[in-house]
Amino acid sequence: MRALLVVNPAATTTSARTRDVLIHALASEMKLEAVTTEYRGHARDLARRAAESADIDLVVALGGDGTVNEVVNGLLHAGPEPDALPRLAVVPGGSTNVFARALGLPNDPVEATGAILDALSLRSERTIGLGLTSGTPGTDDEGAPPRWFTFCAGFGFDAGVVGRVEQQRERGRKSTHALYIRQAARHFLDDPHRRRGAITLEGPGMEPVRDLALSIVCNTSPWTYLGNRPVYAAPDASFDTALDVLGLQRLSAPALARYATQLLTSTPERGPRGKHVVSLHDVAEFTLHSKAPLPFQMDGDHLGLRTSVTFTGVRRALRVIV
Structure with a gap:
């Protein structure tokens, strides 16, 4: 087997020595290019x-969720062909690693490297949406390029928080849960749409859902982790179904x-749950519109401001080692 290992040297929780150990372990079982x-x-x-390439059987991503997202978008640049594309394996190296943990990896x-090597020896894999x-x-x-996400996307409030956290990280702050909580509080105070949302959700055969202040789109569950605690925004979301949506129509201080x-x-x-909570399960296609440009994020990566984003849940898009 020939494999490509993509290593993010800035991975939050992986030292250079640990990376060398992981590379040695993988190289002992396959022809590896790191x-x-x-x-x-x-x-x-x-x-x-x-x-x-016709020669690569496996791509291993060593890094956080941002690294995994880039690798997935590279693999699927020409569209999903699970049987023709290299398989994906993920070694978690970020601060949260939602995708790897949602797959059941340590x-x-x-x-996680040991689990991947065991799975390879057993030929254990799954095809995920x-x-x-x-x-x-x-x-x-309209001209925004298509982009894949592995576990979540957000349009509105939560994406604004992600954007604030990225700004702090660019200034040298470490990505911690406390940093997210502080930036969420600051964004809440500054958000002009928190009391009456600006987002409308529309889809084929659906009644429009209006006045959303927050919209989280989940491809799996949990939505994220606080340390070792999983957080479930859409508990029924799964790699085996289309997309789930959590929307909130009011973000007053008591509601938040x-x-x-x-x-x-x-x-x-x-x-x-509650009067102003919107929960949708297994939705194949929908669009989120906004009256004003709002922050947009995918897999924890802030992508700037948008007024409209169309979402599609693609089943059986990629083979992963588990």
Whole structure:
């Protein structure tokens, strides 16, 4: 077997020594080429070349959710062909690693490498569904390029928080859960749409859902983790179905406190609920429109402001080692 290992040298929880150990372990079982990323988008470019090559059987991503997202977009640049594309394996190296953990992999990179090698020896894999976004015809965002996401996307409030966190990280702050909580509080105070949302959700055969202040799109569950605690925004979301949506139509201080408590105490059986909560399950296609440009994020990566985003749930898009 020939494999490409894409290594993010800035991976939050992986030291250079640990990376050397992981590379040695993988190289002992396969013909391995290890490449360290040098710029934003490099992992996508490397995975694209692997997808276009007839020689690569497996692409291993060593890094956080952002690295995995780039690799997935590189592999699927020409569309989903699960049987023709290299398989994907993920070694978690970021601060949260939602995608790897949602697949059932250990959060420790050494343990995850062992699990991947065991799965390869047993030929254990699964074909998962992914989310795809694109610009909406007839809008200012029509020309936005299609982009895949592995576990979640957000339009509105939560994406604004992600954007604030990225700004703080660019200033040298470490990505911690406390940083997210502080930036969420600051964004709440600054958000002009928190009391009456600006987002409308529309889809084939659906009644429009209006006045959303927050919209979270999930491709799997949990939505995220606080340390070792899973947080379930859409408990029924799954790699085996299309997309789930959690929308909130009011973000007053009491409502935000209530929904935050529900998220922190959520379970695989129960997520946020209430009069102003919108929950949709297994939706194949829909569009989120906004009256004003709003922040947009995918897999924890802030992508700027949009007024409209079209979402598609694509089943059986990619083979992964588990």
